[in-house]
Amino acid sequence: MQVRLRGGRQEVIQVRGPLTVRQLAKQLDLDLESHLFVREGRVLTPDVRLGDDDQIEVYRAISGGTRR
Amino acid sequence: MKCRRCGEVAVIDLPRHNAAFCKPCFLEYFARQVQQAISKFRMFARHHRVMVAVSGGKDSLALWHWLASHGQPTVGLYIDLGIAEYSRVSRERCEAFAQRMGLQLEVVDVRQETGFSTPALAARVRRTTCSVCGLVKRYFTNRTARRLQVAAVATGHNLDDEASTLLGNVLHWQMGYLARQHPVLPAADGLVRRVKPLFTLTERETLAYCLLQGIDFLEEECPHARGATSILYKELLNRLELISPGTKHQFLLGFLRRARPSFSQAEPPPELGACRECGEPSTAEVCAYCRMLSGARRADDAFATKENKGGIT
Ligand code: SF4
Ligand SMILES: [Zn+2]
Ligand SMILES: [Zn+2]
Numbered sequence: 001m002q003v004r005l006r007g008g009r010q011e012v013i014q015v016r017g018p019l020t021v022r023q024l025a026k027q028l029d030l031d032l033e034s035h036l037f038v039r040e041g042r043v044l045t046p047d048v049r050l051g052d053d054d055q056i057e058v059y060r061a062i063s064g065g066t067r068r
Numbered sequence: 069m070k071c072r073r074c075g076e077v078a079v080i081d082l083p084r085h086n087a088a089f090c091k092p093c094f095l096e097y098f099a100r101q102v103q104q105a106i107s108k109f110r111m112f113a114r115h116h117r118v119m120v121a122v123s124g125g126k127d128s129l130a131l132w133h134w135l136a137s138h139g140q141p142t143v144g145l146y147i148d149l150g151i152a153e154y155s156r157v158s159r160e161r162c163e164a165f166a167q168r169m170g171l172q173l174e175v176v177d178v179r180q181e182t183g184f185s186t187p188a189l190a191a192r193v194r195r196t197t198c199s200v201c202g203l204v205k206r207y208f209t210n211r212t213a214r215r216l217q218v219a220a221v222a223t224g225h226n227l228d229d230e231a232s233t234l235l236g237n238v239l240h241w242q243m244g245y246l247a248r249q250h251p252v253l254p255a256a257d258g259l260v261r262r263v264k265p266l267f268t269l270t271e272r273e274t275l276a277y278c279l280l281q282g283i284d285f286l287e288e289e290c291p292h293a294r295g296a297t298s299i300l301y302k303e304l305l306n307r308l309e310l311i312s313p314g315t316k317h318q319f320l321l322g323f324l325r326r327a328r329p330s331f332s333q334a335e336p337p338p339e340l341g342a343c344r345e346c347g348e349p350s351t352a353e354v355c356a357y358c359r360m361l362s363g364a365r366r367a368d369d370a371f372a373t374k375e376n377k378g379g380i381t
Contacts, residue, residue: 007287033306036080036275043079043279045069045088059279061272062228062302063125063289 001054003028017054022046024056034062080276083313091280098277101268102134109252111263116219117141118263121209122165122173124158124286127224129165130274131266133283135222136171143216144173147208149201150185154290161286174216176208182361184368187292192367193360197292200360207357211348213260220261228271230264231316232301234323247335250324257340258349270316271302 069078071090078088122128166173190200343355
């Protein structure tokens with residue numbers, strides 16, 4: 001699946017599915033309190049299963065500067 | 069995950085409330101948090117006109133959107149700091165939002181007011197852009213609020229902002245800041261009341277609000293963003309939050325209830341008079357803004373004189 005990290009450098013990362021949002025966050029070292037995951041305009045809870053063809057947008061919640 | 073209230077598919081989980089919500093139920097939860105903050109802390113009344121300080125970012129636009137769509141009379145204030153591309157796009161976002169929502173937006177342009185952009189002011193008085201920016205924003209916010217005679221100025225500070233500021237103030241034992249950190253700063257001698265209606269909502273929740281309401285906020289940050297420390301504090305608090313949900317809320321609310329009163333007693337607020345030059349409230353005869361501005365003008369004159377003599381190239 002294609003994962004786009006929004007804000008900052010707008011990095012796009014390829015990740016092999018299927019896996020849950022929680023597993024994806026762990027794999028990318030993004031904590032769930034600081035990020036929201038969106039698929040086709042829908043905000044996702046950590047248990048949602050993502051497939052290989054999905055396009056995921058990751059929003060960073062923390063403001064006050066970007067470190068990525 | 070299923071919504072705790074209605075059983076529909078949830079869009080967001082809130083471990084600190086041991087809950088997950090669908091979109092309508094999350095918006096209800098959000099509304100309850102804001103309403104409680106406003107009424108418990110007596111921020112303003114329903115008929116009061118409130119000035120919302122907006123930057124184009126998620127928190128301030130979420131706040132303005134919520135207040136306006138719940139019937140609160142509002143006016144937006146955008147301060148154009150003259151920070152190159154960032155100011156241009158953030159101003160555009162605020163103007164587009166105001167237009168789409170049919171709301172009144174006041175724009176104060178620092179370059180028009182002072183003759184300099186904020187970074188140019190900072191360079192002339194040899195201070196950081198952020199410290200001059202803070203001063204300029206406080207000054208024009210208060211001046212505009214007085215001119216428009218609003219009941220209060222509301223800012224989009226969220227739980228993460230407040231908890232991380234508190235952590236910083238505790239780590240450095242900033243007694244004066246600890247005495248005054250509060251979701252309401254009452255009006256005093258020319259200072260307009262300041263309130264933070266989103267202070268019990270996390271940054272992740274204000275972001276979710278914007279995404280669910282389709283608010284077109286600016287994701288990019290100011291290039292001067294202090295980064296390092298304030299972000300580090302937020303990240304540290306979020307690590308604690310993941311292990312022990314509710315930590316940020318307990319830290320901040322516990323401080324407000326149990327610790328702050330003692331700090332306030334020990335550090336009474338400074339006495340305010342009116343600035344001799346501009347009439348805005350000040351602890352000194354001439355306010356910090358007027359002193360900064362005359363310093364910048366002097367630096368500029370000195371520079372121009374040398375240039376005319378061919379001294380500097
Ligand atoms: S990062 Fe600094 S210069 Fe930029 S808006 Fe914030 S305080 Fe102002
Ligand atoms: Zn529901
Ligand atoms: Zn003054």
